[in-house]
Amino acid sequence: MKKLAVVVLSVLLLVALSVGPSFAATKTTITFWHAMGAQLGATLESLVNEFNAQSPDVIVKAEYQGNYGALSQKLVGALVARKPPTVAQVYGNWAAEYIDGNELVPVEKFVKGPNGMSALEVEDIWEGLRAGCVFDGVWYTMPFNKSVYVLVYNKDAFEEAGITKPPTDWQELLAAANALTIRDGDKIVRYGIGLRPNVDIFATFFFNAGGEWLDAKGKVNVNSPAGIKALQFMNDLLNKYKVAYYVPGYLDADFGAGKVAMYLTTSPGLSYTAESVAGKFDWSAAPLPYAEAKYKSTPVAGTDLAIFSRATEAEQQAAWKFVKWMVEPRQTAKWAIGTSYIPVRKSAMYLETMKNWFSEHPREEQSLQQLRYIKYDPNIAAWSTIRNDISEAVEKVFLGKATAKEALDAATVKGNGRL
Amino acid sequence: MKAKNKPADVIAFVLLVVGALMMLMPFYYMISTSLKGPEDIYVNRLVWIPSRLVWKNYVTAWQSEPYFGRYFVNSALIATVTTLLQLFTSALAAYAFSSFNFWGKEPLFMLLLGTMMIPSQVTLVPNYAIIARLGWIDTYRALIVPFAASVFGIFMMRQFFQTIPIELWDAAQIDGCSRFRYLWSVMIPLSRPIFVTNGLFTFIGGWNSFLWPLIVTNTPRLRTIQVGLSQFNQEFGTKPDLLMASSTIAIIPLLIIFFVAQNQFIQGIARTGMKS
Known part of the structure; x- marks a missing residue:
């Protein structure tokens, strides 16, 4: 009987030791609601997986919400229930509504923060796309899937x-x-x-x-x-x-x-x-x-990424890390190649992968010529x-x-x- | 000896055939499109018979959605459980509304009917908020409980229960029958057609539900067959061949249930036990 107890105890100890370290490095988990199905969804999923693999402290759970109509209704419902996701794809006019209700954190806050973006990096995002993310003079959302x-x-x-x-x-x-x-x-x-x-x-x-x-x-x-x-x-x-x-x-x-x-x-x-x-x-x-x-x-069509204010400070910071990573030149280029959306960063065009892709896809390249002439909805x-x-x-x-x-x-x- | 066809019968027959053809046409077109290659789909005319049969569409459609099997199980589970629950609650409520006399019965019934006038688009967001506050998001409860009772079901059953003669209740009382026993042993067997019809409606409704399951779940684990179909119909275009192939697969269970239930309609009608 005693012997058995010793065996059980040592097994428990072993289990505790092997599980323990993973508890020690707690990661912040954030949810990301999107409406990207089929091929677009697969590309998004692979980017999110890549982010999770390289991030030491953040796990993003990407949750597909069907089409934009369903996403919009769900976001409204979730805000009413005070349970919004941490990050979501939003159209400008949805964002305007959420901002009226104080539901979004402006990305400007993070851009200027310690883990922010340099002036050069900000300039690197197409002006027309950035301007579409400004509400009453405050930069609120990050251009994401734009066309x-x-x-x-x-x-x-x-x-x-x-x-x-x-x-x-x-x-x-x-x-x-x-x-x-x-x-x-x-x-x-x-x-x-x-x-x-x-x-x-x-x-x-x-x-x-x-x-x-x-x-x-x-x-x-x-x-x-x-x-x-x-x-x-x-x-x-x-x-x-x-x-x-x-x-x-x-x-x-x-x-x-x-x-x-x-x-x-x-x-x-x-x-x-x-x-x-x-x-x-x-x-x-x-x-x-x-x-x-x-x-x-x-x-210009497509949505931007918004960070919701109901999330904790840690979650908001984690969300910002994810948002910032998603629009880095390498990632935005991958996104553009997988989906035919436009890369939101100018410098993405100088990446070898992007150049090759455009030379093979002259039709998609046509839309790039339009990037300087963007007009967006109020x-x-x-x-x-x-x-x-x-x-x-x-x-x-x-x-x-x-x-x-x-x-x-x-x-x-x-x-x-x-x- | 063969009965001679009356002209009225002939006209009825022709009308029925025309009606049947009209009803079957979309099904035929769905199945034929599911077997077409792109050269038969993207052409400037209607193609009734595919020039070659592309069975591969079915394989492609099935494989392009890794969770299709799971979606089937979910849809079947949700449709079956909501149907059973709804028949149960509808029968109880309809029995009360048709056979009992209680204070406020009529206004209550009117109030109930009134809720049918509210479009579901209006209640979607508040309903979501309720489910979220209950902490039911991403559970089977969220998919089943809101559909456990239906005003339409209560209404249909009440109308049917009212046609059952009160003499039967009198007779049952003489035999010492309780209210529940009467409902179970007399009312329900007599109302078989309405149960089958109601059950069929509910099952089809559950099987076809799309927006609600999409909204109250976050993971593919809990989603339904219609959500699976929607991936072939995206923002920038549709894949008609794959959509039709997967739609064909999706309606097979409904067809089987319908054919089984059809038998019940006829039996149910032949079961009326009263001489008037």
């Missing part, structure tokens, strides 16, 4: 139509769309360009006509001459010249099927384009056409609903239920009511 819009076009169709280069301005766009449209009697076999009735595709025209979402006084300014001009032009493509058609969903399948010869998308969509084209024809991407060269611009909480008002206006015009001016006037009144 800009490009014009995707069917090269073979361009050649057949005798067009030598992608359109740079709206006149060329109209001419190209016209030449690319194939009619068979009353039926249209192929449309020049595919559009979508939403605020994002509208923005690709609105910004390139010199539009600004808000005027100097901060009022909704979508019914400005630029707004009306942009929506009128889209509507003319559709209903006057009949060289465009629109669908609410994605256009990659229609492009691959040869139903449209051009459409607008952001760079991460290009892998879907490649799949639907499946080598049937040659295609490429180009910067967005503009109304006038001085208005050349692109909307960082105000009401913007997510105002976006819907604008989408509604665009759809109304496409359906012929209102003129561009009527629809945008209505959206402006509605939007200003929400501010």
